[in-house]
Amino acid sequence: MAVPTVPAMRSNLPQPGLTFEALTKRFGTVVALDDVTFTVPPGTVTALVGPNGSGKTTSMRIALGLASPSAGRVLVAGQLYRHLDAPLTRIGSLLDATAVNPGLTGRTHLRWLAAAGGIRAARVDALLEQVGLGTAARRRVGGYSLGMKQRLGVAAALLGDPPILILDEPMNGLDPEGMVWFRRLARNLRDEGRAVLVSSHLMRELEGIADRVVVIHRGRIAADASIASLLMGSPDAADRPSLEDVYLRVVTSPEEVRP
């Protein structure tokens, strides 16, 4: 008789992506996150969309171990962030591109991060070229434009060549050329099989990048669906709505939309 070893083994494997499990966060009496559950599977770009203050950044900060949840948990490839060995090689993150000491040069910033993460220093210069900061590498970050800081932040996220990426509003401040660059980068990361979570408060930015959309509104998941099913689910299927229309419909009447 054949022993069903394969399913048994599979159930023991850690989940490769990023899993938000019943996440709740209270600040005093304010409920910032209320039972937030969604996953970011490998090989997809998952968009986390919601108005300002809806809980996008808070969920990401909890995922990265910077804030502790009131209930629930976030698993990075099956583990809590603080239990990860060499975390920068497991999950890369861009939270706030302006959060760099202005006195450091872009190159120094990546060099200390590489040292802290146990990453080869040679990767720093290659990455600076890749994100288009080759000529600005030795200038101080204080003199960078917001778009340049975003590029530096993306480089910092990619430093450890991680299979999972968390990018909070990475397109803020990018010029049109930067937008094109980022869209191509995001698609490449997906095609390489990485799990990518990108947040935005502008649905339009995510068109053409995101495979799945998780809409968060007032700390709750208002929708969690593939792009295709979100667009199909429109009541008037005759004229295809834009993502923007769908998003506005979801946040104004927060009913659950499931794939």
Place this chain on the structure above:
Amino acid sequence: MTPNSRPHPRLRTVRAEWIKTVGSRGTLTAMGLLATLPVGFSALVVANTPSTDPPGAPGDDDIVANTLVGVLIGVVIAAVVGATAIGNEERSGMISTSYTATPRRHRVILAKASVAAASTLIIGIASSWASYLVARPLQRGQGYVAPSYPEPDLFSGPFLRAIVGTGLLTTLIAVYAVGITTIVRRTSIAIPVVVATLLLPGLLATSDRIQQFTQRWTPFAGFSIQHTVQRPDYFAGPWHGFVVTAAYTTVALVAAISLAHRRDIRPA
């Protein structure tokens, strides 16, 4: 590179902090000031303090400690070095990136303390040597000469303890400031707290009884490491005082680490 061939995470974090320190203009400026300002202050004070002892009578002034008075400036600069190591990152928000790279937060704090300690120790000792070498000739010009004041033996225990101890005190204060700044999270609050707890007890002590208490049991006690003679207004032994200040530093650092592990890291 396999994970096994990488340096230990603790060393990686220290290296990262070293790269930040060397790469930022502010800390390099502070090191330059630590090397020069205490020397200038010592020279200025000593050059304007004439001996009041009648010639021939044995004097009771602590001439070595007097040439090291620039430490009052040195500890303030050390407080700035320690405070900015944490405070700059709290202000810019980069502390989040540091804790993301090193989720065991005590490693970040201890690495910052180590780098601040190492740099202030080397420069602090050099600075106190220079203070003595510059100030002593000026002091002689003010009448601090033999027979009342024989030249100090540069290889005697008390003399070396005062010179090296001044550097060690600077180091302690840098680490104390790392602890206090981690707790209060803002440089602009931390520096006044460090300087006030360190210097005010000595300045405010009016009576001998209060003076005795502050020299023995407040952070101010550490300055007794500079004493090379016995005086009626010296109430604490050199090492006694130093250990008391070291104890305050340890308490601040332990409290800082325990707080840093428990609380949420705020975005800037």
